[in-house]
Amino acid sequence: MASILFIHPAWQVGGVERTNIQWAKALLLDGHSITFATTHGIEKPADVPQEISWVSVGRDSFALFRKMISFSWNFDITFVCQSYLLPRLIAGQMLNLRFAKNVILAERNAFEQYNGYGLKGAVRSLIAAAQIRSMRHVVVNSEYIRNQYPFSGKRDVKVVQNPRFDNEHDVLPDIGDRLYEPERVVFIGRWDEQKDTEFLLKFDGLCRKSGWDFLAFCGRTDLPFQRNFLQDPLQYMASEKIALLFCSKFEGYPNMLVEARAAGIPILAAHCPGGSREILAGYDNTVEFSKQNDASVVEALCKLRKTFRVRPDRDFVAKHCVQNSEIRGYVSSYLRSL
Known part of the structure; x- marks a missing residue:
């Protein structure tokens, strides 16, 4: 050893x-x-x-x-x-x-x-x-x-x-398949340059104009849409009717995307240098958009207004155990x- x-x-x-x-x-x-x-x-x-x-x-x-x-x-x-x-x-x-x-x-x-x-x-x-x-x-x-x-x-x-996961069992609650239309868009992560705080501020405005509720669980509470970090993000994803926003400037193999796919929830994803495409490959509940184009963001938000089939992916969990x-x-x- x-x-x-x-x-x-x-x-x-x-x-x-x-x-x-x-x-x-x-x-x-x-x-x-x-x-x-x-x-x-x-x-x-x-x-x-x-x-x-x-x-x-x-x-x-x-x-x-x-x-x-x-x-x-x-x-x-x-x-x-x-x-x-x-x-x-x-x-x-x-x-x-x-x-x-x-x-x-x-x-x-x-x-x-x-x-x-x-x-x-x-x-x-x-x-x-x-x-x-x-x-x-x-x-x-x-x-x-x-x-x-x-x-x-x-x-x-x-x-x-x-x-990402400690074991193959008991990671996700045994809730089975769900059918839902997202009630809000959520960002989960640090409030820093890597996560593109400038875009997050703009996104909040676009959400309000489009009639969406937006929350950022980022460890800060300076702005109305900011919240403290979640104690258990995966449990939150698996129990709430949300879509996850992913908008980082760069990543490696982002854990939050791994958790979101494991939970089966809709993901609103911008292009990001790193392993995000490897995580999202073949994932049907992905809505892509361009951060450089406000119209693309608004169009992606419109695409979220539908019923998604949300199903925990046990095989994906096992792979990342x-x-x-x-x-x-x-x-x-x-x-x-x-």
Whole structure:
């Protein structure tokens, strides 16, 4: 069995951190020991399993990488979570070069994450691309990322889709098929640039003009349509008559879409670089639109005014279950190759 370290500065509540937890749960099934390392003195969150060790150092990424460099040799595998952490400091490249044989980049966002930040983003993207190309082992969570620069052409890039669910049973309430016309459109996620807050503000206005109720469960309550985060989004999806809005600027393999498809609810989806098309492929309850065209948004809202057949997808849940996650086989194969 192996000792495995996950490096993820500035731990938050959200998608990538949730994927770290789910990966760890999958690896715990095989008897591996897991340690999470983060920054800013963040205490161990309640949703991190007790079996996982927790280290929080310093106030920034430099302190974390300096600490990890000093004792990373104690771990059989080190996952560096997210490429955007690497360009911040030379220590990221030092870690890569010093421990290249046991360092794996775990990238969960499309490389478009560097767009929209002017010169700073351009410089960081160049540094990150060089570091990614130099790393021997990379795990991504969608075919889209594997096929885009700088991941395309690398020999050892493994796709591991997010293991969103803990088990195949008791994930969704036993409610069977439902027939309903959505009563409101709902956004679930952080209120940040990645989720396109500018569009969310515009969407609220278009909803009101079209006679739709819109709610954003985003952890803020500054605006009339904003609400705090949901405690159990999947339960909410499975019990309410809603359509989910998906409008991110970039993603990896968005957990919220995985949950929405598992619940079988209607999804109002804009084009997004990342794995969203892989999740929605063959899904009948998808209504697509263009964020750049208000008429397209209004037309999509009109298409929601019909009766949808809403059915929980148990096979989809099983595919995205911890016990069936491909990260288990990947780590086993990796360890055999050492």
